[in-house]
Amino acid sequence: MSLSQSIQYAKELDDQDPLSHFREEFYLQPNNIYMDGNSLGLLSKKAESSLLQSLNDWKVNGIDGWTKGNEPWFYMAEKIGSMTSSLIGARSEETITTGSITTNLHQMLSTFYKPEGRKTKILADSLTFPSDVYAIKSQLSLHGLSPELHLIQVKSDDGRTIKEADIIAAMDDEVALILLPSVLYRSGQLLDMKALTKAAHDKNIIIGFDLAHSIGVVPHELHDWGIDFAVWCTYKYLNSGPGGVGGLFVHDKHLGKRPGLAGWFSSKKEVQFDMSHDLDHATSASAYQIGTPHIFSMAPLIGSLELFQQAGIDAIRRKSLSLTRYLMDLTKETLQPFGFSIANPTKDPQRGGHICLEHSEAARICKALKANGVVPDFRSPNVIRLAPIALYSSYEDVWNVIQILQDIMSNQKYKDYSNERNVIA
Protein backbone atom coordinates (compact mmCIF):
# COMPACT_ATOMS: atom_id res chain seq x y z
CA MET A 1 0.00 0.00 0.00
CA SER A 2 1.40 3.38 -0.98
CA LEU A 3 1.44 6.27 1.49
CA SER A 4 -1.34 8.02 -0.40
CA GLN A 5 -3.55 4.95 0.12
CA SER A 6 -3.33 5.10 3.92
CA ILE A 7 -5.96 6.52 6.23
CA GLN A 8 -3.23 8.70 7.80
CA TYR A 9 -2.90 10.49 4.48
CA ALA A 10 -6.66 11.14 4.36
CA LYS A 11 -6.54 12.52 7.89
CA GLU A 12 -3.64 14.80 6.95
CA LEU A 13 -5.64 16.18 4.04
CA ASP A 14 -8.53 16.87 6.42
CA ASP A 15 -6.18 18.63 8.85
CA GLN A 16 -4.98 20.94 6.08
CA ASP A 17 -8.47 21.62 4.75
CA PRO A 18 -9.50 25.26 5.32
CA LEU A 19 -13.19 24.35 4.92
CA SER A 20 -13.25 21.39 7.31
CA HIS A 21 -15.10 23.31 10.07
CA PHE A 22 -18.19 23.74 7.85
CA ARG A 23 -18.95 20.06 8.39
CA GLU A 24 -20.19 20.86 11.91
CA GLU A 25 -22.86 23.09 10.39
CA PHE A 26 -24.63 20.08 8.81
CA TYR A 27 -26.79 17.24 10.03
CA LEU A 28 -24.72 14.18 9.18
CA GLN A 29 -26.02 10.83 10.35
CA PRO A 30 -23.76 8.55 12.39
CA ASN A 31 -22.26 5.61 10.47
CA ASN A 32 -23.48 7.06 7.21
CA ILE A 33 -21.40 8.58 4.43
CA TYR A 34 -23.43 10.81 2.16
CA MET A 35 -22.20 10.91 -1.45
CA ASP A 36 -25.46 12.09 -3.01
CA GLY A 37 -25.36 15.82 -2.35
CA ASN A 38 -25.56 16.43 -6.11
CA SER A 39 -29.10 14.99 -6.07
CA LEU A 40 -30.35 16.25 -2.71
CA GLY A 41 -28.05 18.27 -0.49
CA LEU A 42 -28.13 17.83 3.28
CA LEU A 43 -29.79 20.06 5.83
CA SER A 44 -27.63 22.64 7.60
CA LYS A 45 -28.40 24.15 10.99
CA LYS A 46 -28.56 27.58 9.36
CA ALA A 47 -31.10 26.44 6.76
CA GLU A 48 -33.18 24.88 9.50
CA SER A 49 -33.15 28.07 11.55
CA SER A 50 -34.02 30.37 8.65
CA LEU A 51 -37.00 28.13 7.85
CA LEU A 52 -38.09 28.15 11.50
CA GLN A 53 -37.79 31.94 11.55
CA SER A 54 -40.16 32.23 8.62
CA LEU A 55 -42.62 29.90 10.31
CA ASN A 56 -42.38 32.07 13.39
CA ASP A 57 -42.99 35.18 11.29
CA TRP A 58 -46.26 33.58 10.17
CA LYS A 59 -47.12 32.57 13.74
CA VAL A 60 -46.54 36.08 15.06
CA ASN A 61 -47.56 38.32 12.17
CA GLY A 62 -50.18 36.51 10.12
CA ILE A 63 -50.65 38.36 6.86
CA ASP A 64 -48.34 41.17 7.96
CA GLY A 65 -45.46 38.73 7.47
CA TRP A 66 -45.44 39.89 3.83
CA THR A 67 -43.91 43.17 4.92
CA LYS A 68 -42.84 42.61 8.55
CA GLY A 69 -40.90 40.09 10.58
CA ASN A 70 -37.37 38.73 10.19
CA GLU A 71 -37.47 38.29 6.44
CA PRO A 72 -40.51 39.95 4.86
CA TRP A 73 -41.99 37.50 2.36
CA PHE A 74 -42.78 40.12 -0.30
CA TYR A 75 -39.06 40.71 -0.93
CA MET A 76 -37.67 37.27 -0.15
CA ALA A 77 -37.31 36.05 -3.76
CA GLU A 78 -35.28 39.15 -4.62
CA LYS A 79 -33.19 38.90 -1.46
CA ILE A 80 -32.26 35.27 -2.11
CA GLY A 81 -31.69 36.02 -5.79
CA SER A 82 -29.22 38.66 -4.75
CA MET A 83 -27.49 36.26 -2.33
CA THR A 84 -27.18 33.74 -5.18
CA SER A 85 -25.71 36.18 -7.67
CA SER A 86 -22.12 35.94 -6.41
CA LEU A 87 -22.15 32.18 -7.04
CA ILE A 88 -22.86 32.70 -10.71
CA GLY A 89 -21.16 36.00 -11.53
CA ALA A 90 -24.44 37.85 -11.97
CA ARG A 91 -25.75 41.22 -10.86
CA SER A 92 -28.47 41.24 -8.21
CA GLU A 93 -31.14 42.47 -10.58
CA GLU A 94 -30.33 39.69 -13.07
CA THR A 95 -31.19 36.92 -10.60
CA ILE A 96 -34.44 35.78 -9.03
CA THR A 97 -35.43 32.82 -6.87
CA THR A 98 -38.55 31.25 -8.33
CA GLY A 99 -40.10 28.11 -9.75
CA SER A 100 -38.26 24.93 -10.62
CA ILE A 101 -35.85 24.23 -13.44
CA THR A 102 -38.66 22.96 -15.63
CA THR A 103 -41.11 25.79 -14.97
CA ASN A 104 -38.30 28.33 -15.34
CA LEU A 105 -37.32 26.72 -18.64
CA HIS A 106 -40.89 27.14 -19.83
CA GLN A 107 -40.73 30.78 -18.78
CA MET A 108 -37.39 31.36 -20.52
CA LEU A 109 -38.44 29.57 -23.71
CA SER A 110 -41.75 31.46 -23.74
CA THR A 111 -39.81 34.70 -23.40
CA PHE A 112 -36.80 34.08 -25.65
CA TYR A 113 -37.82 31.54 -28.27
CA LYS A 114 -39.22 33.51 -31.20
CA PRO A 115 -39.09 31.39 -34.36
CA GLU A 116 -38.93 33.65 -37.40
CA GLY A 117 -38.33 32.99 -41.08
CA ARG A 118 -35.68 30.28 -41.45
CA LYS A 119 -34.54 30.67 -37.83
CA THR A 120 -36.88 28.22 -36.13
CA LYS A 121 -34.79 25.48 -34.53
CA ILE A 122 -33.76 24.79 -30.97
CA LEU A 123 -30.36 23.21 -30.44
CA ALA A 124 -29.71 20.96 -27.44
CA ASP A 125 -27.57 17.89 -26.75
CA SER A 126 -28.48 14.24 -26.92
CA LEU A 127 -27.43 13.49 -23.32
CA THR A 128 -29.47 16.17 -21.64
CA PHE A 129 -31.87 15.67 -18.73
CA PRO A 130 -35.31 14.42 -19.86
CA SER A 131 -37.33 17.22 -18.27
CA ASP A 132 -35.43 19.82 -20.30
CA VAL A 133 -36.25 17.94 -23.51
CA TYR A 134 -39.92 17.62 -22.55
CA ALA A 135 -40.08 21.38 -21.96
CA ILE A 136 -38.44 22.14 -25.33
CA LYS A 137 -40.71 19.73 -27.19
CA SER A 138 -43.85 21.11 -25.61
CA GLN A 139 -42.80 24.68 -26.40
CA LEU A 140 -42.21 23.72 -30.03
CA SER A 141 -45.65 22.12 -30.15
CA LEU A 142 -47.22 25.28 -28.69
CA HIS A 143 -45.71 27.16 -31.63
CA GLY A 144 -47.22 24.59 -34.00
CA LEU A 145 -43.77 23.25 -34.90
CA SER A 146 -42.88 19.57 -34.92
CA PRO A 147 -40.22 18.54 -32.40
CA GLU A 148 -38.89 15.96 -34.90
CA LEU A 149 -37.90 18.71 -37.32
CA HIS A 150 -37.16 21.60 -34.99
CA LEU A 151 -35.26 20.10 -32.09
CA ILE A 152 -31.66 19.34 -33.03
CA GLN A 153 -29.76 17.23 -30.49
CA VAL A 154 -25.99 17.15 -30.87
CA LYS A 155 -24.74 13.57 -30.72
CA SER A 156 -22.14 12.15 -28.41
CA ASP A 157 -19.26 10.03 -29.77
CA ASP A 158 -18.84 8.00 -26.61
CA GLY A 159 -22.32 8.11 -25.04
CA ARG A 160 -20.91 10.12 -22.12
CA THR A 161 -19.62 13.45 -23.28
CA ILE A 162 -20.37 16.06 -25.95
CA LYS A 163 -17.64 17.85 -27.88
CA GLU A 164 -17.93 21.65 -27.82
CA ALA A 165 -16.71 21.66 -31.44
CA ASP A 166 -19.66 19.48 -32.47
CA ILE A 167 -22.08 21.85 -30.74
CA ILE A 168 -20.50 24.85 -32.45
CA ALA A 169 -20.61 23.07 -35.82
CA ALA A 170 -24.36 22.58 -35.37
CA MET A 171 -24.97 26.32 -34.86
CA ASP A 172 -26.29 27.08 -38.33
CA ASP A 173 -28.53 29.89 -39.50
CA GLU A 174 -31.70 27.89 -38.82
CA VAL A 175 -31.01 27.81 -35.08
CA ALA A 176 -32.97 30.36 -33.06
CA LEU A 177 -32.06 29.24 -29.54
CA ILE A 178 -29.61 26.92 -27.78
CA LEU A 179 -30.17 25.25 -24.43
CA LEU A 180 -27.33 23.29 -22.83
CA PRO A 181 -26.43 21.95 -19.41
CA SER A 182 -23.39 23.50 -17.72
CA VAL A 183 -22.50 20.05 -16.35
CA LEU A 184 -23.91 16.86 -17.88
CA TYR A 185 -25.90 15.08 -15.20
CA ARG A 186 -24.51 11.60 -15.84
CA SER A 187 -20.86 11.93 -16.79
CA GLY A 188 -20.25 15.18 -14.91
CA GLN A 189 -18.69 16.81 -18.01
CA LEU A 190 -18.39 20.60 -17.58
CA LEU A 191 -18.96 22.43 -20.85
CA ASP A 192 -17.02 25.56 -21.80
CA MET A 193 -19.91 28.00 -21.36
CA LYS A 194 -17.84 31.03 -22.29
CA ALA A 195 -16.66 29.65 -25.64
CA LEU A 196 -20.10 28.26 -26.50
CA THR A 197 -21.76 31.59 -25.72
CA LYS A 198 -19.30 33.47 -27.91
CA ALA A 199 -19.85 31.05 -30.79
CA ALA A 200 -23.65 31.33 -30.41
CA HIS A 201 -23.57 35.10 -30.39
CA ASP A 202 -21.27 35.19 -33.43
CA LYS A 203 -24.17 33.45 -35.20
CA ASN A 204 -26.80 35.69 -33.62
CA ILE A 205 -28.32 32.84 -31.59
CA ILE A 206 -29.81 33.16 -28.07
CA ILE A 207 -28.11 30.78 -25.63
CA GLY A 208 -29.21 29.61 -22.18
CA PHE A 209 -27.78 27.12 -19.70
CA ASP A 210 -29.22 24.73 -17.15
CA LEU A 211 -26.96 25.06 -14.10
CA ALA A 212 -28.49 22.18 -12.09
CA HIS A 213 -25.14 20.45 -11.63
CA SER A 214 -22.84 23.45 -11.43
CA ILE A 215 -24.48 26.04 -9.17
CA GLY A 216 -22.91 25.86 -5.72
CA VAL A 217 -19.91 23.82 -6.85
CA VAL A 218 -18.44 25.56 -9.90
CA PRO A 219 -17.89 29.34 -10.22
CA HIS A 220 -19.58 31.07 -13.17
CA GLU A 221 -19.30 34.47 -14.86
CA LEU A 222 -22.73 34.58 -16.44
CA HIS A 223 -22.81 38.34 -16.82
CA ASP A 224 -19.32 38.73 -18.28
CA TRP A 225 -19.74 35.76 -20.59
CA GLY A 226 -22.89 37.44 -21.91
CA ILE A 227 -25.09 34.37 -21.43
CA ASP A 228 -28.68 35.28 -22.31
CA PHE A 229 -30.45 33.26 -19.62
CA ALA A 230 -29.90 30.46 -17.12
CA VAL A 231 -32.04 28.30 -14.84
CA TRP A 232 -31.19 26.13 -11.83
CA CYS A 233 -32.56 24.20 -8.90
CA THR A 234 -31.42 24.67 -5.32
CA TYR A 235 -32.06 21.28 -3.76
CA LYS A 236 -28.83 19.80 -5.19
CA TYR A 237 -25.57 21.56 -4.27
CA LEU A 238 -27.34 24.53 -2.61
CA ASN A 239 -28.99 22.38 0.07
CA SER A 240 -32.42 24.06 0.11
CA GLY A 241 -34.31 20.81 0.78
CA PRO A 242 -36.62 18.61 -1.29
CA GLY A 243 -38.54 20.70 -3.81
CA GLY A 244 -36.69 23.85 -2.73
CA VAL A 245 -37.43 26.83 -4.98
CA GLY A 246 -35.16 27.21 -8.02
CA GLY A 247 -33.88 30.29 -9.76
CA LEU A 248 -33.23 32.02 -13.02
CA PHE A 249 -30.87 34.55 -14.56
CA VAL A 250 -31.65 36.99 -17.34
CA HIS A 251 -28.77 39.10 -18.67
CA ASP A 252 -29.29 42.79 -18.09
CA LYS A 253 -29.18 43.47 -21.84
CA HIS A 254 -32.59 41.71 -21.91
CA LEU A 255 -34.10 43.12 -18.73
CA GLY A 256 -37.36 44.88 -19.43
CA LYS A 257 -38.32 42.18 -21.94
CA ARG A 258 -41.93 41.10 -21.47
CA PRO A 259 -42.26 37.77 -19.66
CA GLY A 260 -43.68 35.10 -21.95
CA LEU A 261 -45.67 33.73 -19.03
CA ALA A 262 -47.01 36.58 -16.94
CA GLY A 263 -48.59 36.66 -13.51
CA TRP A 264 -49.11 39.25 -10.84
CA PHE A 265 -45.69 38.56 -9.30
CA SER A 266 -44.19 39.71 -12.62
CA SER A 267 -45.32 43.22 -11.59
CA LYS A 268 -43.29 46.14 -10.44
CA LYS A 269 -43.63 45.84 -6.69
CA GLU A 270 -44.91 49.40 -6.21
CA VAL A 271 -47.93 48.82 -8.45
CA GLN A 272 -48.69 45.14 -7.88
CA PHE A 273 -51.42 45.90 -5.40
CA ASP A 274 -53.09 48.49 -7.63
CA MET A 275 -54.72 45.37 -9.09
CA SER A 276 -54.73 46.78 -12.63
CA HIS A 277 -55.63 44.38 -15.46
CA ASP A 278 -52.70 45.74 -17.47
CA LEU A 279 -49.43 44.27 -16.24
CA ASP A 280 -46.67 46.76 -15.56
CA HIS A 281 -43.84 44.23 -15.39
CA ALA A 282 -40.68 44.69 -13.36
CA THR A 283 -37.52 45.70 -15.20
CA SER A 284 -35.39 43.23 -13.23
CA ALA A 285 -35.39 39.42 -13.30
CA SER A 286 -38.36 39.68 -10.89
CA ALA A 287 -40.52 40.04 -14.01
CA TYR A 288 -40.08 36.33 -14.77
CA GLN A 289 -41.85 35.21 -11.60
CA ILE A 290 -45.45 34.18 -12.08
CA GLY A 291 -47.49 33.64 -8.90
CA THR A 292 -47.05 33.86 -5.14
CA PRO A 293 -43.61 32.61 -4.03
CA HIS A 294 -43.36 29.36 -2.06
CA ILE A 295 -42.00 30.96 1.07
CA PHE A 296 -41.30 27.87 3.15
CA SER A 297 -39.52 26.21 0.25
CA MET A 298 -37.22 29.16 -0.18
CA ALA A 299 -36.64 30.29 3.42
CA PRO A 300 -34.02 27.54 4.05
CA LEU A 301 -31.88 29.11 1.32
CA ILE A 302 -31.27 32.22 3.37
CA GLY A 303 -29.36 30.20 5.96
CA SER A 304 -27.82 27.87 3.45
CA LEU A 305 -26.46 30.63 1.23
CA GLU A 306 -24.82 32.32 4.23
CA LEU A 307 -22.55 29.27 4.41
CA PHE A 308 -21.65 29.64 0.72
CA GLN A 309 -20.89 33.31 1.26
CA GLN A 310 -18.64 32.50 4.22
CA ALA A 311 -16.76 29.75 2.41
CA GLY A 312 -16.56 31.43 -1.01
CA ILE A 313 -17.24 29.62 -4.26
CA ASP A 314 -13.58 29.54 -5.33
CA ALA A 315 -12.54 27.72 -2.15
CA ILE A 316 -15.51 25.37 -2.59
CA ARG A 317 -14.44 24.57 -6.16
CA ARG A 318 -10.82 23.97 -5.07
CA LYS A 319 -11.87 21.51 -2.38
CA SER A 320 -14.43 19.82 -4.60
CA LEU A 321 -11.81 19.22 -7.31
CA SER A 322 -9.36 17.95 -4.73
CA LEU A 323 -11.92 15.54 -3.19
CA THR A 324 -12.94 14.14 -6.56
CA ARG A 325 -9.28 13.88 -7.67
CA TYR A 326 -8.52 11.89 -4.51
CA LEU A 327 -11.57 9.69 -5.13
CA MET A 328 -10.43 9.02 -8.71
CA ASP A 329 -6.84 8.28 -7.60
CA LEU A 330 -7.98 5.77 -5.00
CA THR A 331 -10.38 4.22 -7.51
CA LYS A 332 -7.57 3.72 -10.01
CA GLU A 333 -5.24 2.27 -7.40
CA THR A 334 -7.68 -0.08 -5.69
CA LEU A 335 -10.88 -0.64 -7.69
CA GLN A 336 -9.69 -1.14 -11.26
CA PRO A 337 -9.32 -4.95 -10.87
CA PHE A 338 -13.04 -5.17 -10.05
CA GLY A 339 -14.19 -3.84 -13.40
CA PHE A 340 -14.95 -0.20 -12.58
CA SER A 341 -14.20 2.44 -15.13
CA ILE A 342 -14.08 6.18 -14.60
CA ALA A 343 -16.50 7.69 -17.10
CA ASN A 344 -16.26 11.38 -16.22
CA PRO A 345 -13.73 13.66 -17.90
CA THR A 346 -10.65 13.64 -15.66
CA LYS A 347 -9.15 17.07 -16.42
CA ASP A 348 -10.09 19.73 -13.86
CA PRO A 349 -11.56 22.31 -16.27
CA GLN A 350 -13.78 19.65 -17.82
CA ARG A 351 -15.52 18.16 -14.81
CA GLY A 352 -18.15 19.26 -12.34
CA GLY A 353 -18.63 18.08 -8.77
CA HIS A 354 -19.31 14.37 -9.09
CA ILE A 355 -17.49 11.40 -10.44
CA CYS A 356 -19.12 8.79 -12.60
CA LEU A 357 -18.15 5.14 -12.25
CA GLU A 358 -19.45 2.61 -14.72
CA HIS A 359 -19.93 -1.05 -13.84
CA SER A 360 -22.20 -3.70 -15.29
CA GLU A 361 -23.44 -4.56 -11.78
CA ALA A 362 -23.94 -0.91 -10.81
CA ALA A 363 -27.55 -1.25 -9.57
CA ARG A 364 -26.77 -3.96 -7.05
CA ILE A 365 -23.45 -2.41 -6.06
CA CYS A 366 -25.40 0.74 -5.13
CA LYS A 367 -27.82 -1.32 -3.05
CA ALA A 368 -24.89 -2.94 -1.26
CA LEU A 369 -23.33 0.48 -0.66
CA LYS A 370 -26.54 1.71 0.94
CA ALA A 371 -26.77 -1.38 3.13
CA ASN A 372 -23.19 -0.68 4.21
CA GLY A 373 -23.71 2.95 5.18
CA VAL A 374 -22.80 4.79 1.96
CA VAL A 375 -25.38 6.82 0.03
CA PRO A 376 -24.44 6.78 -3.68
CA ASP A 377 -26.54 7.70 -6.68
CA PHE A 378 -27.44 5.18 -9.36
CA ARG A 379 -28.33 6.10 -12.94
CA SER A 380 -29.64 3.32 -15.14
CA PRO A 381 -28.26 1.15 -16.57
CA ASN A 382 -24.67 1.14 -15.31
CA VAL A 383 -23.70 4.43 -13.64
CA ILE A 384 -22.70 5.07 -10.03
CA ARG A 385 -22.40 8.77 -9.30
CA LEU A 386 -20.41 9.79 -6.22
CA ALA A 387 -20.32 13.39 -5.05
CA PRO A 388 -18.15 14.30 -2.08
CA ILE A 389 -19.35 17.78 -1.07
CA ALA A 390 -16.90 20.55 -0.17
CA LEU A 391 -18.90 21.89 2.77
CA TYR A 392 -19.63 18.60 4.50
CA SER A 393 -17.57 15.71 3.15
CA SER A 394 -14.12 14.82 4.41
CA TYR A 395 -11.17 13.10 2.77
CA GLU A 396 -11.63 10.39 5.37
CA ASP A 397 -15.20 9.89 4.05
CA VAL A 398 -13.75 9.35 0.58
CA TRP A 399 -11.18 6.92 1.93
CA ASN A 400 -13.92 4.99 3.75
CA VAL A 401 -16.12 4.79 0.65
CA ILE A 402 -13.27 3.16 -1.23
CA GLN A 403 -12.68 0.65 1.60
CA ILE A 404 -16.36 -0.24 1.66
CA LEU A 405 -16.51 -0.63 -2.13
CA GLN A 406 -13.44 -2.83 -2.04
CA ASP A 407 -15.04 -5.02 0.61
CA ILE A 408 -18.32 -5.23 -1.35
CA MET A 409 -16.45 -6.33 -4.47
CA SER A 410 -13.85 -8.67 -3.04
CA ASN A 411 -16.42 -10.45 -0.85
CA GLN A 412 -19.06 -10.32 -3.60
CA LYS A 413 -21.55 -8.74 -1.21
CA TYR A 414 -23.38 -7.11 -4.12
CA LYS A 415 -24.61 -10.57 -5.11
CA ASP A 416 -27.08 -10.43 -2.23
CA TYR A 417 -29.11 -7.87 -4.23
CA SER A 418 -30.90 -7.83 -7.57
CA ASN A 419 -29.34 -5.78 -10.36
CA GLU A 420 -32.46 -3.66 -10.95
CA ARG A 421 -33.14 -0.07 -10.12
CA ASN A 422 -35.54 1.08 -7.41
CA VAL A 423 -38.41 3.47 -8.17
CA ILE A 424 -36.23 6.44 -7.36
CA ALA A 425 -32.76 6.14 -8.81
Ligand SMILES: *Cc1c(COP(=O)(O)O)cnc(C)c1O
Ligand atom coordinates in the same frame (compact mmCIF):
# COMPACT_ATOMS: atom_id res chain seq x y z
C1 LIG B 1 -32.25 17.95 -11.42
C2 LIG B 1 -32.41 18.43 -12.81
C3 LIG B 1 -33.66 18.87 -13.29
C4 LIG B 1 -34.90 18.81 -12.43
O1 LIG B 1 -35.83 19.79 -12.80
P1 LIG B 1 -36.93 20.29 -11.73
O2 LIG B 1 -37.85 21.12 -12.53
O3 LIG B 1 -36.17 21.05 -10.67
O4 LIG B 1 -37.57 19.09 -11.17
C5 LIG B 1 -33.73 19.36 -14.58
N1 LIG B 1 -32.63 19.41 -15.37
C6 LIG B 1 -31.42 18.97 -14.94
C7 LIG B 1 -30.22 19.04 -15.83
C8 LIG B 1 -31.29 18.45 -13.66
O5 LIG B 1 -30.10 17.98 -13.25
